[in-house]
Amino acid sequence: MRVHGEDFCADLVLCLRRYTRRQRHHRCVHPADVSTSRELKEPDVDVQDALIGHRIREVRRWRRLNLTVTAELAGMSAGYLSRLERGERTVNRRSILEALAQALRVSPTDLTGQPYEPTDPVSSEAHAALARMEIVLGELDLGTDPGVRARPWAQIEKSVDHLNTVLRRDADYAGQGQLVPGLLTELHAAYVQQPEHRGDILVGLLHAYHSAAVLTKNLGVRGLPILAARLAEGCARELGRPEWTAFASWLRSHAAGSLGRARQYEMSVRAVDAVVVRDANAVQISGMLHLNAALAAAAQQKADVVSTHLDEAAALAGRLPEGAENFGFLYFGSDNVGIWRVSLMTELGAGGKVAELARGVHPAALPARARQCMYWTDLGRALITERATRDEGIRALRRAEEIAPQRVRNNPFVREAVSGLLRSSRSEAGRRELRGLAWRMGVAPTQ
The missing domain is CATH 1.10.260.40 (lambda repressor-like DNA-binding domains)
Known part of the structure; x- marks a missing residue:
């Protein structure tokens, strides 16, 4: 490496x-x-x-x-x-x-x-799938038949839909790890064997590579998120539809973020400048690119730049027509922008003041448990930084764990926060919720 x-x-x-x-x-x-x-x-x-x-x-x-x-x-x-x-x-x-x-x-x-050592059977299944994911990402090439007989497209499409509407929505890492390697293999086979469905198959590949990139990134595996995103870019070029080209650019900048925030910002801005906002799909991917740019700016502590991109994203969300298709299963809209605002202010060190912003956000309005979990995780992280709101922050983290346990237990900042609270005060560590979180994450041993 x-x-x-x-x-x-x-x-x-x-x-x-x-x-x-x-x-x-x-x-x-x-x-x-x-x-x-x-x-x-x-x-x-x-x-x-x-x-x-x-x-x-x-x-x-x-x-x-x-x-x-x-x-x-x-x-x-x-x-x-x-x-x-x-x-x-x-x-x-x-x-x-x-x-x-x-x-x-x-x-x-x-x-x-x-990546953290698994602390429960479900986490073990998610980590066990990573080896197969690595093999698949390294071996598959668009246009090369992997040598398996693909099911009819209608059946494959149901698997793609299950990935998007159940497994990714719920941040079910174990379920995604079990499904995605085989699904990617079958989609590549179908691309060769069923040329009449190639457009739909390419979109299916983009969804599967999206899952592979985010799953491996959130589990802390180096190299694989970027590889999955680069493969998605190849599928988008072949598909030749501007909104999916922008989607692939968003995925690549998202996957590469922590390795270079200046580069992430540059990629996001360049991609959003290339989007012609003519329909609801273009509005949504433009908004997500602005949110990516805002995250890159927040990680560099550039508060003014964060505010600019958040405002752009909010304006785009306001332009979405009611009942618009959920493009790319990204859940872009006013509620999601509100969740991002909480996260970005947490990153900028706003502390307990984040609670004021959170009052106008409605995470339950989004069907994606992964997005709801993001809200409660970052709200909790912000609140525990101040003694007056620490108990409320711990409850927020516990709520996030209830919503999407696999995501929370693999979040390094949650683990860091819980470890710090356990060490800093024995009276804090004595509380059931905090100690239970630490136990389930593996940052405190069982007896």
Whole structure:
């Protein structure tokens, strides 16, 4: 793997994995096994090992960089970095994580510890599918028959619809992991064997590659999200429809985001400038590209630029006719822009003030549980940064977990927040909701 122009040494991977695993000697627990009537015991290890700051210190020492130099490279004070490494502060924003990853010349996932070891049977199934996903993404070529007999298009189409309307909607990583590799293989076979359906098949491939890119990205696997997005771009070029070309550009910038925010911003702006907004589909993909640009700006702490793109997205959402098709199953609209606004203000460090913005947002109006989960996750992350709203923030995180558990348990910022709260206050750690979250995520051991 090549990181920032140099070969990534396997010794670093081993170093990171060894200490990550030290605190994970607990058995796999299914969420249903956590009884509401049973007291969870206090963690018996130092949960600082689960914090990103611990990994930062390990990598910094491995790089033989002193604290002052690293802090300067990351654009922060040495005192602040020291508090991060000691676990007195948590890494709660993309801007901090990515600045430190760049300073240390590693990927952000090397500091978060992703992909995380599964903590329940469902998570195990999701991770088990990643090996097959890698094989499929590396082997399939558009126009080359993979050697399987494809079902009739009507049956394949039902599988694509199930992927979009059930598995992706619910952030069911295990279900997607089981379906997508085989579905991609069959779609490539159908492309060759059923030329009369090629237009529909190419759209199906775009949906399947979308799932592959987002699934592998959210599970913290490097390389595969970009590969899936690049393959989607090839399908979009073959399809030759402007809205799907823009969709593929959106997917690529989304998949590549954490590896280069300036590049993500550039790609998003260039793609949105190329869209001719003539119909509802073009409105929706333009809006999503503006949201991508806003995220890239937020990760660089450019609040004015964030505001500009959020306003553009909101204006586009206002132009959508009632009953418009949900293009690309992206759920673009006023409610989704509101959810993004909460997320982006959380990234900009607005803290408890995010609650004011959240009052006008209606996440339940979106049928996508993944989007509802995003709202409650980021609201919770914002609220726990202030003591007065900390309990409310923990409840928001718990609600997010109830909505889409696989997504929340693989979110590095939620894990960081929970680990930090467990370490900072024993009275906080004693609360059932916080301790239960930590247990189910694997950041505190079972007894």
